[in-house]
Amino acid sequence: MLKSILRSAAVAAVAAVACLASVNASARSLDEILSSKKLIVGVNPTLPPLGLFNDKNQIDGFDVEVSKRLADMLGVELQVVQVGSPDRIPFVQSGKIDMVLGAMTRNPDRAKVIDFTVPVHSEVFGVLTTKAKPYTDWKELNDESVKLVQVRGTTPLKFIADNLPKAQVLQLDNYPDAVRAIAQGRGDAMVDVIDFVGEHMNKHKVDWKVVETPVDVYYCSIGVSKGNDSLRNWLNVALFDLHRRGFIDTTWKKWFGIGMLYDVKPSPYF
Numbered sequence: 001m002l003k004s005i006l007r008s009a010a011v012a013a014v015a016a017v018a019c020l021a022s023v024n025a026s027a028r029s030l031d032e033i034l035s036s037k038k039l040i041v042g043v044n045p046t047l048p049p050l051g052l053f054n055d056k057n058q059i060d061g062f063d064v065e066v067s068k069r070l071a072d073m074l075g076v077e078l079q080v081v082q083v084g085s086p087d088r089i090p091f092v093q094s095g096k097i098d099m100v101l102g103a104m105t106r107n108p109d110r111a112k113v114i115d116f117t118v119p120v121h122s123e124v125f126g127v128l129t130t131k132a133k134p135y136t137d138w139k140e141l142n143d144e145s146v147k148l149v150q151v152r153g154t155t156p157l158k159f160i161a162d163n164l165p166k167a168q169v170l171q172l173d174n175y176p177d178a179v180r181a182i183a184q185g186r187g188d189a190m191v192d193v194i195d196f197v198g199e200h201m202n203k204h205k206v207d208w209k210v211v212e213t214p215v216d217v218y219y220c221s222i223g224v225s226k227g228n229d230s231l232r233n234w235l236n237v238a239l240f241d242l243h244r245r246g247f248i249d250t251t252w253k254k255w256f257g258i259g260m261l262y263d264v265k266p267s268p269y270f
Contacts, residue, residue, distance in 0.1 A: 026095030027225030037076045041067040042083035044102035049255040062255040063101040105218045117235045118270045119219040122262040126214035129189035131207040142166045149178045149187030156191045198258035217262050236270045
C-alpha cells in the first residue's frame, strides 16, 4: 500500500512539473527577446493615464512610455498588445506577451501564477479633500455631517457602505464632475485611488489635501511568466536604474499631473 501511495505521489509530482514546464516553455527568456529584437508588452488602454488611446488611435500613456524606455535599454523594438483585466495574466502565462503592466498590484494570489518585478509605482486608496477641511484620518468621515462625493458604480461605494455608513454620499457620473463638486464646496471629500484624479484636480484653483492616513497603499509591478528569472532579474536592475535617475517620477508627473503620493524608493536589494 505504501509503495502504491509513493508511486502515485511521484507520478503526480512529475505531471505537475511537466504541466508547469509546458506553461513556461512558451515564455521567452531574456536571450530570446534579445535575439528576436522585439519586446512584447501588454498594456490596458482603458486605465488612463496608465494606458489610453491617443488622437492617432494608438495605445499610449505612462505604461507605454516606461515600456519604450525598457525596450530602448534592451536595444530592441517595442510591440504593444492590448490587454484587459481578465486576459492579461493568461496572456503572460501563454507567452502571447513577455510582460504586462496596467496597475498590476502585487498580491499573494497573483504571485501563485506569475512572477513580479520590484514596484514600478504605488497607488494610494485614500481621501481627497481641501485644506479647509479638518480631516486627518479617513475614519473621521464616518459622521452624518460629512458628505462624500463618489462616482456612481465604482468599488469605493461598497467600502463606504461597509466602513463609513454614517456619511452622506452624493453620487455623480464621472470623476471630473466629482472633483468639481468638491472644489465648489458641494461635498466634503472623495474616497478613491487619488493618483488617478490629479489631472482633474489641476483644473481647479483649490488648495487640495490628501488626508495623511490613507486607507491603503498598493504597489504595482511588472508581471512576467512564472519562473522567467532571466527577464525578471534584468527588469529589476533596469527599474532600479529608472527610479534612481528620476525617470519614473518625471514620467508619472507628466501623465498624472501630480507627483506620486507614496514614492517608490529605489533599493539596490531585490
